[in-house]
Amino acid sequence: xxxxxTVNGAVRSIDIADDNTPLLWVIRDTLNLKGTKFGCGKAACxxxxxxxxxxxxxxxxxxxxxxxxxxxxxxxxLGNRDRPHPVQQAWIEEIVPQCGYCQPGFMMATAALLNxxxxxxxxxxxxxIINVCRCGTYxxxxxxIHKAAKLQANMDIESVKEEK
Numbered sequence: 510x511x512x513x514x515t516v517n518g519a520v521r522s523i524d525i526a527d528d529n530t531p532l533l534w535v536i537r538d539t540l541n542l543k544g545t546k547f548g549c550g551k552a553a554c555x556x557x558x559x560x561x562x563x564x565x566x567x568x569x570x571x572x573x574x575x576x577x578x579x580x581x582x583x584x585x586x587l588g589n590r591d592r593p594h595p596v597q598q599a600w601i602e603e604i605v606p607q608c609g610y611c612q613p614g615f616m617m618a619t620a621a622l623l624n625x626x627x628x629x630x631x632x633x634x635x636x637x638i639i640n641v642c643r644c645g646t647y648x649x650x651x652x653x654i655h656k657a658a659k660l661q662a663n664m665d666i667e668s669v670k671e672e673k
Contacts (some may be wrong), residue, residue, distance in 0.1 A: 514576045516540060517586025528574035532566070533557045535573045536583060544584035544613045548641070555640025558614035559583045565621035584613035587620060595660035596620045596653075603653040607644035615640050619654050628658050 513522045516536070523539055536542050536559065545568060548556030552567035559568050560582040561575075588594030593601065596619045606612045615638065622629060622637045629637070634654055642650070 510574075512573055512577045514573075514578065515580045516542070517582060525573060528577075529572045531569050532559075532561075532571045532573045532576050532581070533568035535576075536568060536581070542583050542585050546610055546613060548611065548614070553641070554611065555614040555618060556611045558617040558640065560617060560621060563621065563624060565618050582617075584617060587616065594620060595664055596623065596657040598660055599653040599657035603649050603656060605646055605649045605653050607646050611640060611642050611644075612646075615642065615650055619650075619657060622654075623658055623661055627662060629654065 510525055510528045511522060512525055512528065512535075513520065515521070521540060523535065525535065525539075533545060533547060536545050537547070545559050546556040547569060548554035550569050552570040555567060557567055557569040558565050560566065560580075561571070562579050563582075588597045594616075596616045600606070600612065600616060605615075618638050618640055622633070626633050626637070631651065634651055638650070638654065
């Protein structure tokens with residue numbers, strides 16, 4: 510079966526034997542984008558979180574057939590070294606990662622949250638960022654999420670100024 514999806518802005522067509530293959534394995538093994546991690550395989554930990562049409566999705570349990578014709582964003586497409594996404598910048602500034610394995614999933618979940626709730630409260634964070642970090646960096650992540658909200662708001666203000 511042929512699947513077509515846009516990954517990080519590039520249209521990709523792939524032949525797949527089983528359209529129920531988890532999107533995670535297509536992203537990692539077929540498209541060779543290794544930033545999205547495998548954690549539990551049961552959509553419980555969130556290490557595999559990426560965006561499908563702007564929604565945070567646990568890709569380890571998301572059949573690739575449901576991504577057909579959709580826009581997929583992985584951590585590699587969120588930002589880059591020269592222009593990091595506000596969430597990535599906040600993660601750097603707050604020195605969030607310890608081992609770092611789960612962090613791409615947390616950043617993707619956070620970016621999706623900030624698109625819906627630009628200035629989240631601690632309760633919003635608790636209710637929406639339900640990924641698991643075995644190193645326990647939750648305190649630093651909470652600080653980074655609040656910082657990312659401020660960075661994104663400032664970025665939005667700057668882009669409005671540039672439009673004028």
